[in-house]
Amino acid sequence: MRARVLREVGAMALRDYLRTPDAVFWTYGFPLIMALVLGLAFGERGAQPSRVAVVAGAEVLHAQLEPVAGDAVQIEIDTAERAQRRLVLGSIDAVLSGSLDAPVVTIDPSRPDAELAELRLESALRRARGELADAVQPRIESVDEPGGRYIDFLLPGLIGINLMGAGIYGVGYNVVQMRVKNLLRRIWVTPVGRVEFLVAFLSSRLLLALLPPFVILAFGMLAFGVPVAPGAWAAIAVLVLAGAAAFSGFGLLLASRARTLETLSGLMNVVMLPMWLCGGAFFSNDRFPAVLQPLVRALPLTWLTDGLRSAMLGATDVLAAWPATALLLAFAAATTTLAGRLFRWA
Amino acid sequence: MTRTGELAIDVCGLRKVYRGRREVVAVAELDLQVERGEVFGLLGPNGAGKTTTVEICEGLVEPTAGDVRILGRRWSDDPRAIRQRIGVSLQETRPDARYGQLSGGQRQRLAVATALAGRPELLFLDEPTTGLDPQSRRSLWEVVRSFRAAGGTVLLTTHYMDEAAVLCDRLMIVDHGRQIALGTPRELIASLGAGHVVELEAAGLAGRVDLGRVAGTEGVVECELVGDRLVATVERPHRVVPDLLRIVEATGLPLDGLATRHTSLEDVFVHLTGRHLRDGQEAS
Numbered sequence: 001m002r003a004r005v006l007r008e009v010g011a012m013a014l015r016d017y018l019r020t021p022d023a024v025f026w027t028y029g030f031p032l033i034m035a036l037v038l039g040l041a042f043g044e045r046g047a048q049p050s051r052v053a054v055v056a057g058a059e060v061l062h063a064q065l066e067p068v069a070g071d072a073v074q075i076e077i078d079t080a081e082r083a084q085r086r087l088v089l090g091s092i093d094a095v096l097s098g099s100l101d102a103p104v105v106t107i108d109p110s111r112p113d114a115e116l117a118e119l120r121l122e123s124a125l126r127r128a129r130g131e132l133a134d135a136v137q138p139r140i141e142s143v144d145e146p147g148g149r150y151i152d153f154l155l156p157g158l159i160g161i162n163l164m165g166a167g168i169y170g171v172g173y174n175v176v177q178m179r180v181k182n183l184l185r186r187i188w189v190t191p192v193g194r195v196e197f198l199v200a201f202l203s204s205r206l207l208l209a210l211l212p213p214f215v216i217l218a219f220g221m222l223a224f225g226v227p228v229a230p231g232a233w234a235a236i237a238v239l240v241l242a243g244a245a246a247f248s249g250f251g252l253l254l255a256s257r258a259r260t261l262e263t264l265s266g267l268m269n270v271v272m273l274p275m276w277l278c279g280g281a282f283f284s285n286d287r288f289p290a291v292l293q294p295l296v297r298a299l300p301l302t303w304l305t306d307g308l309r310s311a312m313l314g315a316t317d318v319l320a321a322w323p324a325t326a327l328l329l330a331f332a333a334a335t336t337t338l339a340g341r342l343f344r345w346a
Numbered sequence: 347m348t349r350t351g352e353l354a355i356d357v358c359g360l361r362k363v364y365r366g367r368r369e370v371v372a373v374a375e376l377d378l379q380v381e382r383g384e385v386f387g388l389l390g391p392n393g394a395g396k397t398t399t400v401e402i403c404e405g406l407v408e409p410t411a412g413d414v415r416i417l418g419r420r421w422s423d424d425p426r427a428i429r430q431r432i433g434v435s436l437q438e439t440r441p442d443a444r445y446g447q448l449s450g451g452q453r454q455r456l457a458v459a460t461a462l463a464g465r466p467e468l469l470f471l472d473e474p475t476t477g478l479d480p481q482s483r484r485s486l487w488e489v490v491r492s493f494r495a496a497g498g499t500v501l502l503t504t505h506y507m508d509e510a511a512v513l514c515d516r517l518m519i520v521d522h523g524r525q526i527a528l529g530t531p532r533e534l535i536a537s538l539g540a541g542h543v544v545e546l547e548a549a550g551l552a553g554r555v556d557l558g559r560v561a562g563t564e565g566v567v568e569c570e571l572v573g574d575r576l577v578a579t580v581e582r583p584h585r586v587v588p589d590l591l592r593i594v595e596a597t598g599l600p601l602d603g604l605a606t607r608h609t610s611l612e613d614v615f616v617h618l619t620g621r622h623l624r625d626g627q628e629a630s
Contacts, residue, residue, distance in 0.1 A: 182436060189404055189434035190464070191426050346406065 022265055030273070037277040041287040049074040050117035051092040053083035058097050065096075068127040072120050085313055087143060090153065090284035093117035100128060103138035110150050152227065155220040156308035157281030159213040160301050163240065164275060166209035167247025168254065168268055171202065175255035176264045179346065188345040198340055202248050209244040229314025235321040236311050242328035243304040249335035250300070256342040275301040280309075303327045352418050354468050354499040355380035355403055360412035362398050362523075372398040373409075374523035382467075385490060385500040387514035389507075389611075391619055395523040396503040397437060400472050403501065404434050417468060433466030437473050451482030458489055469493060471502040475509060487513055507611040517611075521619045534614045540567040542583045543613060546576045546594050547603040554597040563589045568617075574602075579609060 017023055049072055054062040056079045069075055075096075078086065083095045087108055094117040098104040105121055107114040118140060125138060178184045187197060217236070220226035228236070254271065258264040278285065278292075279301025288296050296302060307324030357378040364370040373395040380386040388396045401407040402414060405421045405428065414421060416428050435457045438450075448456065454474060461469060471490070475483040483506075490500055490513055504510055510517055511531045519527040519534070527534055535541070551574040560569045560578060565586040569578040576594070580586045583606045594601055 185406065185436055186460070188406065189429065189432075189436070191429040193426065 022262065022269075025266075025269060033273060034277070037274075040289060040292065041283065050094065050113065050120050052076075052094045052096055052117065052121060053078040053086065053092050055080040055083050055095060055097040058099065061096060061098070061100060061103070064100055064128045065124055069124050073117075073124050084143070085310075088153070088313065089286075089309060091286040094121055096121060098139070100125065104141060105138045106141045106143060109142045149224075151220065151224045152312075153284075153309070154282065155217065155224075155226050156312055157279075157305045159216050159240070159308055160243065160279060160305040161276065161281050162212050162216060163209060163243040163304065164247045164272065164279075164301055166205075166212065167244060167249070168251040168272060170209060171205050171248045171251030172255040172258075172264055172268060173251075173261070174205075175201070175252065176258050176261055179255075179259065179344075180261060184345045194343060194345070195340060198252065198336075198343065202252060202336065206241075206244050206248050209248065210240060213240045226312075228312050232311045232314055236308060238325050239304060239307045239311060239321055239328070242325045242332065243300075243308075245332035246300050246304070246328040246335070249332040249339060252339040253335040253342070256339045257344055275299050278302070280305040300328060300331050303331075352382065353379050353415070354382045354384075354417060355386075355501060356413075356415040357399075357403065358413045360399065360402065360414065361410045362395070362402060362407065363410045371523055373402075376412075376520065376523065376525060378403075378518065380499060380501055382499050383494070383497055384515040385494050385502065385513055387510045387517045388501065388503045388520060389505075389510055389517055389615060390503075390520040394520045394619075396520060397472055398523075399520070400470055400501065400503055404432070404470050405429070430464065431467045433461035433464060433469045435461040435469075435471045435474055438476065451478050451485075454478055454482065454486065455489075458486060462489075462493065467498060469498055469500045471500060473503055473505065476505060483509065507615060511611045519615060519618055526618050527614070531611055535609050535611060538567070538579060538609050538614055538617060540579045540581045541609055542580050543607050543609055544578045544580055544583050544587060544590060545603070545605045545607075546578075546590055546601065547574055548594055548597070548599040548601050549574055550599055551576060551594070551597065554599060555593065559593055560590065563593070565589075579613070 051074045054065070054075055054077050056077060059077060062075060062077055065073075065075055080095075080097065083092065084106070086092045087095050087106065090108075090111060093107070093111070093113045095106040096103060097106070103121075103125055105118055107118055109115075122138060175184075217226075217228065221228060250271070254267045255264060258267065276282075278288065278296045279299050280296075281301060285293075285296045285302060285306075303324045307321055307328075311321055355378060357376065360373050360376040360378070362371075362373040364372060376395070376399060378399065388399060390396050398407060402409045403416060405416070405425055417431055419428050421428065435454075438454065438457065458471065458474060461471070469490075474490075475486055478486070487509070490502070494500060502513070504513075514531065516528070516530055517534060518525055527537070529537070552571055555571070555576060557569065557571060560566060560576065563586065565580050565582055567579045567581065569576065571577070576590070578586070578590060587604070587606070591601070591604075
């Protein structure tokens with residue numbers, strides 16, 4: 001082996017790495033961003049109070065607990081139905097019902113914070129009764145029936161991620177590839193108009209995006225018994241359509257000017273990474289600090305996953321799903337219109 | 347339909363400047379008139395502005411200045427009306443995935459076929475035969491000829507002088523974004539002022555021959571040394587060749603070769619542009 005050859009080929013590999021912004025991003029940028037975002041969501045566990053909802057009807061319990069709760073337990077009152085749903089969605093850690101003498105604590109044992117919340121509640125209940133020993137043990141109930149498990153939380157998130165990929169990748173990547181391969185120019189020189197082309201292309205891609213969410217849903221239902229509330233189907237269908245439109249429009253916008261696949265891939269990373277992490281697909285958005293909430297709530301993926309999750313749990317019917325639907329459709333209209341303005345054939 | 351006698355392409359005062367970190371003048375100043383029913387060829391070295399000119403005519407590139415009328419219409423008036431009456435075969439860049447299995451010749455024929463699919467009146471062909479084998483080139487020429495026979499008009503660019511000579515009714519040679527010659531192939535060849543080229547070759551000739559004496563020989567219009575080859579443009583080879591032979595004989599070198607041929611379009615081109623045509627990537 002010749003040292004000079006080894007040196008030159010080695011240097012070539014290093015230069016190649018440094019000249020690929022993508023590779024540098026995925027080795028340095030991505031893990032650091034992951035660490036930062038997940039740290040924000042899961043990092044300050046010790047300092048965070050356990051959030052507990054006392055169900056309506058047990059207000060007495062709330063009044064009794066409030067003075068002794070301290071900083072470790074944050075108590076609020078909610079209806080039994082809503083509290084149950086928030087527990088499933090992960091925005092609260094425990095639900096408290098019953099009375100001081102016969103308390104019932106409901107937790108989701110699959111969540112890491114459940115046990116801590118339970119211990120803190122028990123200690124608060126003891127203090128409220130003024131007892132030191134001979135404590136009345138609260139009855140502990142678990143939500144582990146279908147609807148409250150992580151897979152039930154995850155499935156709407158996966159559908160959201162799927163629609164985001166179908167739109168941003170399926171439309172964006174394909175349009176830029178057609179541009180790179182000169183295919184767009186070949187269409188440009190024909191009597192086909194710009195708007196005609198974009199409408200036809202978007203519509204066919206939209207149709208393609210509609211089926212996979214229902215395949216994922218059917219798989220979840222068959223393999224894991226993920227529940228879908230009866231009457232939820234209309235809301236799910238409307239949300240899937242609106243989500244597909246929103247992300248197709250977004251994909252088209254990203255692709256409207258990009259001349260190379262590298263440019264597009266950079267744009268897609270910037271847009272998709274925050275949504276993967278903060279779009280409420282894999283864990284609840286409520287985990288982020290309050291200062292970040294407006295940002296997290298402004299992500300289209302958040303609208304879609306939250307909307308789908310509520311719909312599947314039967315919390316929202318097709319009419320109640322209108323805010324998420326309207327936001328997604330408005331986003332679709334805005335991105336598509338802007339993309340139509342910015343679009344370049346070559 | 348447009349009125350008869352109207353030009354298929356009428357371009358006046360065309361200019362195209364690409365602005366960027368470095369300003370690039372692709373077309374400096376160009377007038378281009380293509381009659382209906384003719385095959386018009388644009389020739390020029392790489393980067394001369396041929397492709398830019400064609401793409402402006404195709405409505406793909408906005409000119410910096412100048413008036414462009416295609417079949418009597420301007421691109422700003424009604425682009426779709428123009429597109430419905432033209433056919434375009436773009437310069438081949440790289441194989442597409444979908445028809446990557448096709449050979450270069452098949453791909454080019456497909457590109458021209460799609461350009462012809464809309465029954466256009468005016469056909470744009472940008473380097474239609476670059477990279478093709480002789481058979482494929484000839485079959486493409488046939489397509490162009492039959493399109494012309496049916497009344498169609500063609501604007502094409504090419505690097506091949508033989509192609510331009512057999513296919514085009516009229517030619518324009520451009521360089522540095524300007525017209526440097528315009529006419530029928532016959533007119534352009536005649537413009538050199540002499541119809542024949544004589545080439546004499548002898549090893550070591552470059553350092554020994556007196557080029558001034560060659561230039562002074564009666565009947566020699568132009569002469570140059572290409573390596574050890576003496577190339578002279580002459581009017582009547584039968585008169586000049588004996589004199590040239592005597593000049594080479596005087597050097598004492600044995601003659602390795604003697605050839606005479608008609609002046610070709612390539613001679614015109616090299617004479618006018620000072621560069622040999624290269625087949626390959628177009629810079630413009």
